[in-house]
Amino acid sequence: MSKPSKILTRRTILRAGAAAAALPIAAPFIVEARGETPVKIGFIDPFSGTYGVLGGYELNGARMALAEINKKGGILGRPVEIIPEDDAADVGKATVKFHKLVEKDKVNFISGSVSSAVSLALSHAANLKGILFVDTGGHVDSVTGQHCHWTTFKICSDTWMLANAISKTLISKFGKRWYISTPDYAWGHFLEAGFAALLKQNGGTLLGNALMPLGSTDFSSVLIKVQAAKPEVFIVLQGGDDFVDLMKQATQFGMTKKMAFGYGLVEFENLAALPEAARVGWGVMEWWWDQPKNPHVTAFVAKYRKLYAKTPSARSWFGYVAMHTIAMGAAKAKSLNSIKVAHAIEGMELPPELALGPYPISYRAGDHQMLLTEFVGEVSSTGKYPYLFDVKETIPGAKLAKSPAAKGCKLTYPA
Amino acid sequence: MRGRLPANVIIWALLLTAPFWLPLIGGYTALASRILIFALGAMGLNLLLGFTGMMSFGQAAYFGLGGYGAGLALVHLASSSWLAVLIGTLAGGAAALLIGPLVMHRRGIYFAMITVAVGQIFYFIAERWDSFTGGQDGLTGFSRQPLHFSGYAISLRDVPFYYFVLFFFAIGAGLVALLLHSPLGHTFVAIRENRRRATFLGIHVERYVWASFAIAGLIGGLAGALNALQNNFISPENLYWVESGNFVIIAVLGGMRSFWGPLIGSIIFIGVQDYVSSILPNNWETVIGALFIVVVLFFPTGVLGIIRRGVRPA
Numbered sequence: 162m163s164k165p166s167k168i169l170t171r172r173t174i175l176r177a178g179a180a181a182a183a184l185p186i187a188a189p190f191i192v193e194a195r196g197e198t199p200v201k202i203g204f205i206d207p208f209s210g211t212y213g214v215l216g217g218y219e220l221n222g223a224r225m226a227l228a229e230i231n232k233k234g235g236i237l238g239r240p241v242e243i244i245p246e247d248d249a250a251d252v253g254k255a256t257v258k259f260h261k262l263v264e265k266d267k268v269n270f271i272s273g274s275v276s277s278a279v280s281l282a283l284s285h286a287a288n289l290k291g292i293l294f295v296d297t298g299g300h301v302d303s304v305t306g307q308h309c310h311w312t313t314f315k316i317c318s319d320t321w322m323l324a325n326a327i328s329k330t331l332i333s334k335f336g337k338r339w340y341i342s343t344p345d346y347a348w349g350h351f352l353e354a355g356f357a358a359l360l361k362q363n364g365g366t367l368l369g370n371a372l373m374p375l376g377s378t379d380f381s382s383v384l385i386k387v388q389a390a391k392p393e394v395f396i397v398l399q400g401g402d403d404f405v406d407l408m409k410q411a412t413q414f415g416m417t418k419k420m421a422f423g424y425g426l427v428e429f430e431n432l433a434a435l436p437e438a439a440r441v442g443w444g445v446m447e448w449w450w451d452q453p454k455n456p457h458v459t460a461f462v463a464k465y466r467k468l469y470a471k472t473p474s475a476r477s478w479f480g481y482v483a484m485h486t487i488a489m490g491a492a493k494a495k496s497l498n499s500i501k502v503a504h505a506i507e508g509m510e511l512p513p514e515l516a517l518g519p520y521p522i523s524y525r526a527g528d529h530q531m532l533l534t535e536f537v538g539e540v541s542s543t544g545k546y547p548y549l550f551d552v553k554e555t556i557p558g559a560k561l562a563k564s565p566a567a568k569g570c571k572l573t574y575p576a
Numbered sequence: 577m578r579g580r581l582p583a584n585v586i587i588w589a590l591l592l593t594a595p596f597w598l599p600l601i602g603g604y605t606a607l608a609s610r611i612l613i614f615a616l617g618a619m620g621l622n623l624l625l626g627f628t629g630m631m632s633f634g635q636a637a638y639f640g641l642g643g644y645g646a647g648l649a650l651v652h653l654a655s656s657s658w659l660a661v662l663i664g665t666l667a668g669g670a671a672a673l674l675i676g677p678l679v680m681h682r683r684g685i686y687f688a689m690i691t692v693a694v695g696q697i698f699y700f701i702a703e704r705w706d707s708f709t710g711g712q713d714g715l716t717g718f719s720r721q722p723l724h725f726s727g728y729a730i731s732l733r734d735v736p737f738y739y740f741v742l743f744f745f746a747i748g749a750g751l752v753a754l755l756l757h758s759p760l761g762h763t764f765v766a767i768r769e770n771r772r773r774a775t776f777l778g779i780h781v782e783r784y785v786w787a788s789f790a791i792a793g794l795i796g797g798l799a800g801a802l803n804a805l806q807n808n809f810i811s812p813e814n815l816y817w818v819e820s821g822n823f824v825i826i827a828v829l830g831g832m833r834s835f836w837g838p839l840i841g842s843i844i845f846i847g848v849q850d851y852v853s854s855i856l857p858n859n860w861e862t863v864i865g866a867l868f869i870v871v872v873l874f875f876p877t878g879v880l881g882i883i884r885r886g887v888r889p890a
Binding site: 209246247256257258260261264265266277278281282285286289345346347375 | 603604605606607610703704706711712713714716717719734806807808809810811813814850853854859860861
């Protein structure tokens with residue numbers, strides 16, 4: 162009787178190969194000893210899914226800032242390091258990554274987020290741990306409103322500021338009969354409430370509000386309802402790939418020729434992904450790369466293009482500002498202690514090479530909201546990349562934002 | 577059986593001392609808690625998948641319901657971690673008990689399909705019912721509460737929470753072990769081995785599938801409640817079919833015919849996820865997918881299956 166099992170078979174070789182391939186994964190936990198322990202910043206952002214592109218721009222901006230900070234000697238003489246983690250715009254994943262960053266990597270600070278739901282969850286989690294969180298791009302009001310925390314600073318504007326910046330223009334140009342399409346989570350709910358309130362103040366009619374889950378790909382059910390309602394303005398609050406899909410479908414339905422389109426937020430990345438025919442409507446940008454009169458902006462754009470071969474977006478700027486904010490705060494506080502750094506950032510004004518806009522920008526002490534400039538304008542249907550947006554008006558954030566008290570924010574530091 | 581006792585002793589000893597040796601190899605306590613939680617959920621599933629031979633793709637439904645049960649109990653009822661775990665476990669178990677009759681008549685792919693469908697119902701309820709579940713934003717505003725023992729209060733920080741999880745893991749694993757050695761467990765295996773013969777022996781196969789399904793849901797609910805307490809957070813994603821897939825992957829990776837398979841699978845799955853996601857933030861899921869394909873193609877009995885075959889001459 163022969164014993165075939167002793168012979169080296171194809172399967173054995175394949176198994177051995179697979180096992181060898183798995184080795185580098187199986188032996189992962191090697192901690193390098195370094196002379197100087199770096200200051201670590203956990204960066205939780207979506208790098209996949211509907212907001213994947215936006216997260217990538219934020220990380221690029223953050224990395225560019227990091228190189229500048231390290232070139233100038235880091236934070237308190239220590240090198241700085243970013244540990245990026247993908248949350249796929251999913252709150253559950255983001256919380257797991259947060260605990261990993263805090264408990265395993267022992268990060269000093271947390272930053273990131275595109276999805277408002279994620280920034281809310283991270284804001285709570287960071288507060289429970291007493292660790293500073295700089296929210297780059299989750300817009301929801303409550304992060305610096307009724308759920309504000311001393312640990313959280315928010316760079317992007319809140320949803321009220323966005324709605325407030327564009328509503329008057331839409332009403333005076335196109336009319337008071339609106340239909341709103343809303344992504345069904347924190348960002349959408351707050352933004353929709355803002356638009357609806359402003360419309361009511363001005364005596365307009367809200368014909369309907371269609372809720373769709375984040376990550377939807379087929380918007381025809383919404384579009385059919387909107388066409389039947391015949392609004393003067395169709396307000397689209399979707400972002401990311403959701404926005405791109407909705408706009409493509411609306412264009413195929415011929416809707417872009419029948420009604421005006423308005424947006425709470427216009428994102429450069431999304432415009433770049435749209436076919437020319439779908440590039441219509443009015444909205445708000447939170448930063449715009451084409452400011453020829455501002456030499457700081459020109460230098461920033463040139464440097465970014467050299468690094469990434471792309472034009473920076475508002476998201477790039479958010480990531481860039483976030484890292485510099487942490488570095489400046491720690492330098493001012495002369496400490497990495499989150500409480501001291503938080504006090505240092507309160508009321509801090511961004512230097513012009515960081516503000517990169519027409520008006521001064523600072524972090525409001527009352528709610529930790531950064532009051533940035535809103536660039537109101539029209540999406541350019543004829544411009545070629547990167548000339549995708551025509552700025553018509555710039556409004557300083559301080560003129561648009563509600564007061565911390567009106568937002569329901571009361572910051573309490575630990576005793 | 578004789579060979580198993582030392583293995584069991586070693587596993588429990590390692591689990592009991594995990595917070596002490598884990599940091600030495602680069603792990604951390606919260607990771608250990610997470611591994612135990614997913615191992616427990618997969619163990620529940622494995623009762624159905626590995627021992628009753630029913631391919632359920634809906635374990636996340638009961639895992640997620642357990643989480644919402646625990647979270648909502650902390651938000652609305654009382655600030656007690658014990659109560660949260662109890663309510664969560666019962667929520668998962670009760671849901672599985674009620675859903676059982678709907679699914680127990682189906683077999684094979686149809687059973688898998690209907691368990692997915694039922695799971696998705698819970699997912700959409702949680703996602704759309706904003707005022708109660710927090711919708712797509714998830715449920716926040718609760719955190720795990722200190723335990724009170726006659727005057728003592730133990731705050732559930734890292735290490736104490738690990739032992740809190742281990743305590744419930746031991747209860748869950750003990751329940752599964754007890755079941756597997758009971759006539760009920762033997763009946764489950766008989767159904768897996770030959771459903772028709774079991775029927776001819778006078779076994780009401782469907783009732784046993786129901787029982788297996790309900791117990792799997794109960795244990796899934798327990799794991800889900802612990803998961804909600806660990807993250808101080810629960811979102812609809814925990815109910816989503818992708819999460820169900822994760823439990824199946826964990827069970828298959830480790831070895832679904834073995835009692836400890838889910839624990840091994842969870843160590844690999846959660847460990848790789850934790851490690852690779854830091855190196856490849858953009859495509860860590862690819863690595864997990866590749867790993868799963870390798871296991872299914874070449875090691876269909878899972879990691880424990882290989883070890884066992886290596887030790888015992890065939």
